[in-house]
Amino acid sequence: MLGLLWIVFVGASFPPLQQEGDDLPDASGVERVRDVCTLCHSLKLLTQQRLSRSVWEEVVDDMMEYGAPLSAQDHHDIVDYLSINFGPEDTAYTHSPIP
Amino acid sequence: MRDPEDVMPDETAGAITRRVFFSRMRKVSAMVALGSVLPAGFVQRASASESASIPGKELLIVRSPRPLNLETPASLFNRWITPNHLHFVRNHAPVPKIALADFRLKIDGEVDRPSALSFEDLMQLPQVTQVCTLECAGNGRAFYNPKTRGNQWEKGAVGTARYVGVRVKDVLAGAGVKATAQHMMMDGDDIPPTPTAPDFIRSVPIEKALHPDTLLVHTMNGAPLPPMHGYPLRSLVPGWVGSASVKWLTHLSLMSTPFPGKYMTKSYRLPNLPIAPGTAVEPKDMSVITELEVKSMVIYPTANATLRAGAVQVRGAAWAGEVDIATVDVSTDLGRTWHTADLGSETSPYAWRLWSFQWTPPRSGSYLVMSRATDSRGRIQPIAQSWNPKGYQWNVIDMVRVNVS
Numbered sequence: 390m391l392g393l394l395w396i397v398f399v400g401a402s403f404p405p406l407q408q409e410g411d412d413l414p415d416a417s418g419v420e421r422v423r424d425v426c427t428l429c430h431s432l433k434l435l436t437q438q439r440l441s442r443s444v445w446e447e448v449v450d451d452m453m454e455y456g457a458p459l460s461a462q463d464h465h466d467i468v469d470y471l472s473i474n475f476g477p478e479d480t481a482y483t484h485s486p487i488p
Numbered sequence: 489m490r491d492p493e494d495v496m497p498d499e500t501a502g503a504i505t506r507r508v509f510f511s512r513m514r515k516v517s518a519m520v521a522l523g524s525v526l527p528a529g530f531v532q533r534a535s536a537s538e539s540a541s542i543p544g545k546e547l548l549i550v551r552s553p554r555p556l557n558l559e560t561p562a563s564l565f566n567r568w569i570t571p572n573h574l575h576f577v578r579n580h581a582p583v584p585k586i587a588l589a590d591f592r593l594k595i596d597g598e599v600d601r602p603s604a605l606s607f608e609d610l611m612q613l614p615q616v617t618q619v620c621t622l623e624c625a626g627n628g629r630a631f632y633n634p635k636t637r638g639n640q641w642e643k644g645a646v647g648t649a650r651y652v653g654v655r656v657k658d659v660l661a662g663a664g665v666k667a668t669a670q671h672m673m674m675d676g677d678d679i680p681p682t683p684t685a686p687d688f689i690r691s692v693p694i695e696k697a698l699h700p701d702t703l704l705v706h707t708m709n710g711a712p713l714p715p716m717h718g719y720p721l722r723s724l725v726p727g728w729v730g731s732a733s734v735k736w737l738t739h740l741s742l743m744s745t746p747f748p749g750k751y752m753t754k755s756y757r758l759p760n761l762p763i764a765p766g767t768a769v770e771p772k773d774m775s776v777i778t779e780l781e782v783k784s785m786v787i788y789p790t791a792n793a794t795l796r797a798g799a800v801q802v803r804g805a806a807w808a809g810e811v812d813i814a815t816v817d818v819s820t821d822l823g824r825t826w827h828t829a830d831l832g833s834e835t836s837p838y839a840w841r842l843w844s845f846q847w848t849p850p851r852s853g854s855y856l857v858m859s860r861a862t863d864s865r866g867r868i869q870p871i872a873q874s875w876n877p878k879g880y881q882w883n884v885i886d887m888v889r890v891n892v893s
Contacts, residue, residue, distance in 0.1 A: 429681035431554040437640045443768075444637055456682030477635060488791060488856070488889040 418470030421463050428457070435475065442472035544573060544714065551639045555579040556716055560644035563790045565805060568834040568842055569619070570647035572709050577716050578624045578645060580688040580751075581678040584736050588720055593659070593704075597673070597741035600664030607720060610704065613654040618703055618726060619836035621648040621807045625729035625756055625777055628882025634766045636879030643785050643886075646807075648839050651724055653705030657698045660740070665694070669742035672697035674723050676736035686750035690734055691743060692725055696778075701726050701837065704737060726838035727810030729777050729881070731756050752776060758876050765875035780809035781883040782869055784816055784843070784861035794891045799848045802829075804886070807840035808863035816843040819858040823871075823885075826860065849892040860885045 413419050413432065426432060440448070446468050453459055459467065542550060548558040558577040560570065588607050596602040624645035626638050639645075656672070673691040680687055696702060703724045706713060713719040718735030725732040731751070746752055757774035784806035789795060806813045812835075817826035832842030849855060862868045869885045 429685070431552045433550065434552045434557075434639070437551060438637060439635045440637055441634065441766075448637055455680070455685035488887050 414474040416470060416474060418466040421459070421467055422470055425457055425459060425463070425467075426452075429455075435471065439475055439477050440471070441477055442468065445471040445475070545577065545716075547574060548576070549644070551641065555581055556583065557639045559641055560647060562643040562785060562787055565644070565647075565785075565787045566803075568648060568832065568839070569709060570649055572649070572711060572714055572717070575647040575649060575708075575717065576624065576645045578626075578639070578730060579678070579716065579735075581680050583715050584677040584679065585715070586677055586720055586736060586738075591720055592738065593721065594739045595660065595663045595741075596739075597743050598666040598669035599660070599742050600666060601662070603663050605659070605662075607706075610654055610659065610706070610721070613658045615652055616655055616703055617650060617652050618701060618705075618724065619648065619650045619839040620724055620726045621646065621780075621838060621840040622724075622730045622733060623780055623783075623807070625731050625880045626878070628884075629879035631882055631884070632873070632875060632879040634875075636877060638878060645730075646785075646840075648805075649708050650710070651703065651705040652707035653703040653721075653724065655700055656702045656704060656723070656740075657700060659704060660698070660742075665698070665742060668744050670694050671743045671746050673739075673741040673743055673747040674734035674737055675739040675741075676718070676722075676734045677738050678736050688734070688751055689747055689749045690732055690751055690756075691747035692728070692732055692778075693746075694742070696725060696728070728779055729756065732778070746776070755878065756880070757878075758880060759874075762874045763876070767875075767877075769877055777880055780807065781881050782806075782808040782813075782861050782863040782867040783883040784813075784859040784869060785886045786857050786859050786888040789857065789888060789890045791888050792890070793888075794893055795849070796893055797849065797852060799846055802845045802847050802857055802859075804829075804843050804859050805840040806843055806859070806861035808861065808865075808867065810838065812837070812864045813841045813843075813861055814864045814866075815862045816841075816845075817860045817862075818845040818847070819860070820847055820849070820855050822856060823858060829859070852892045855890050855892060857888045857890055858885050 413423060413436070426435060449464055449468050453464065542548065542553065542556065542558060545558050547564060548560055551557040551559055556577050556579045560574050560576050564574050591607050592604040593610065594604045624641060627641045627645035628643065629636055629638055630640040630642045671691040671693055673689060675687065675689045678688060704721055705724045706721050708714065708717055713722060718737065721737045722735040723733050723737050754771050756777050757771060758777055759769045759774050763769060784804055786802065786804045788803040789800065802818055804816070806816045813831065816829040816831065818829050819826045827845060829843040829845040835841060860869045869883055871885060873882060873884050
């Protein structure tokens with residue numbers, strides 16, 4: 390309960406800007422990403438990343454541990470959203486990225 | 489000796505209140521959002537070109553405006569000392585506002601006399617100047633494949649500044665370090681956004697803490713530490729990854745074991761054995777990262793530059809944690825032949841060394857300019873990187889693609 394109050398407090402102190410995230414890919418789960426992730430950090434933190442589903446799962450697990458107010462359904466939807474829209478660009482391993 | 493009043497920052501020095509700071513952050517976010525109206529379903533790709541400007545750091549790439557994570561474009565590293573407005577920033581939480589009059593450095597744990605020092609107390613101790621290269625452990629993370637979580641730093645989460653401060657060993661002498669003290673915990677005043685998010689707290693072994701070059705610094709390139717660099721006091725653990733040096737420092741605690749927080753036990757760790765790329769590794773099979781690797785980067789020419797035919801001065805920087813750079817070699821024929829670069833005259837322990845190499849391309853066409861550093865300990869930059877789950881310590885031979893017309 391104290392945790393929830395804190396989140397409400399933080400959310401009220403630093404309200405997420407309405408426009409932030411308007412340029413996110415419009416797909417299922419986008420509202421929860423926009424509303425919840427921005428409570429603590431910029432969306433740039435996630436839009437710069439391209440991660441596999443298992444790593445996005447790890448990330449969202451960590452965020453819930455740190456207090457992100459997400460239901461089990463939200464967790465599922467957000468992992469779906471992130472791994473579909475911010476998944477790996479290529480999966481084959483190359484030994485070193487030759488520019 | 490300086491008057492503590494001298495280091496009270498003002499608006500022009502870059503110090504801003506928390507309220508103004510967040511108001512600015514929101515404005516920056518608005519600019520980002522309004523400046524990039526994309527069609528539905530379009531995946532926005534973060535790139536250097538979309539950086540919104542952060543007051544005092546206008547030329548840096550904004551990896552994240554909240555918390556602040558700013559990278560220096562490699563093309564701007566054109567001198568030995570990185571000026572404050574170009575120095576990278578890696579923060580885990582909002583920048584705290586600390587009033588100098590209220591500042592206290594608490595010292596407790598395995599000491600004979602727990603104490604709390606004011607800024608004035610610290611200024612009474614011998615003042616030491618140290619030029620030091622700081623590099624984020626995640627610098628180069630963007631080059632890993634598979635990609636790893638975290639800020640996608642490319643080449644510029646590194647910088648070199650001239651710091652002034654006091655030796656940790658002098659600070660601790662007054663408190664009396666017990667024989668049971670094996671590690672020194674460092675905590676800053678930055679507060680995570682929720683009570684369950686981990687606080688950024690780090691510890692280093694006592695030998696490193698008491699080394700005469702390990703400092704608590706208040707001045708960066710002749711100015712009070714800018715707020716985003718840790719005003720009024722940060723630790724400087726030279727030659728080690730940037731995360732070992734804690735900003736907004738207000739608490740040292742001597743411990744018999746390493747600090748057990750998340751930033752010691754889950755982050756900033758490398759696998760004990762080489763692993764296949766993409767493999768998950770338990771934290772217990774990893775160890776805390778300490779010293780920086782040997783590394784170099786090409787600063788000029790810049791990536792994808794077009795050069796006219798004729799001689800070109802290839803320039804770069806090289807660094808190696810606690811030891812010196814021995815040689816930097818340059819190749820322009822895909823590593824078939826290597827040529828020794830000239831090392832710059834400006835040197836300091838723990839600071840990068842600039843280097844240059846005069847190259848005359850034999851004919852027009854596309855080239856890779858490569859740099860490879862070797863340090864005084866014999867460490868050399870690798871051709872390929874051992875992958876790790878969080879993308880730390882990238883130090884592959886640097887390569888820049890250029891076109892000669």
